[in-house]
Amino acid sequence: MRISEAFCQFSNLVAETSGKPATFVLAFIAIVVWAITGPIFGFSETWQLVVNTGTTIITFLMVFILQNSQNRDSKALQAKLDELILTTATAENRFIGIEKLNEEEIARLTEMLRQAADSEGDRDVERKVTHLYDRKRSES
Numbered sequence: 001m002r003i004s005e006a007f008c009q010f011s012n013l014v015a016e017t018s019g020k021p022a023t024f025v026l027a028f029i030a031i032v033v034w035a036i037t038g039p040i041f042g043f044s045e046t047w048q049l050v051v052n053t054g055t056t057i058i059t060f061l062m063v064f065i066l067q068n069s070q071n072r073d074s075k076a077l078q079a080k081l082d083e084l085i086l087t088t089a090t091a092e093n094r095f096i097g098i099e100k101l102n103e104e105e106i107a108r109l110t111e112m113l114r115q116a117a118d119s120e121g122d123r124d125v126e127r128k129v130t131h132l133y134d135r136k137r138s139e140s
Contacts, residue, residue, distance in 0.1 A: 015069035094133040
């Protein structure tokens with residue numbers, strides 16, 4: 001098994017497990033136990049360092065694990081949407097790949113589509129989207 005496949009399986013498992021209520025309860029209990037042991041250890045710096053170090057390490061690693069899972073989910077969803085666009089006769093194929101636009105361009109496109117949908121019929125919206133796409137492509 002390749003490292004990327006192993007990491008993929010591991011990140012799926014961690015993402016699924018970390019989102020369960022039982023995992024939250026377990027983490028909460030661990031913090032409560034840590035807090036209760038404070039007086040036993042005299043609220044020492046070592047006692048504080050244990051939770052600070054543990055939570056920092058877990059948070060640091062979880063960022064990468066969850067980002068990996070999120071990236072794959074987003075790519076899979078995008079592939080599914082692209083497939084739907086391609087197989088739907090009335091869908092506008094020009095929308096495939098718009099996820100690569102920057103945030104400002106996507107926001108502008110979304111607003112233009114919303115305004116067009118609110119003000120006109122479907123044929124007019126299709127014409128405007130095609131015109132918008134052609135204009136954007138000629139600017140590039």
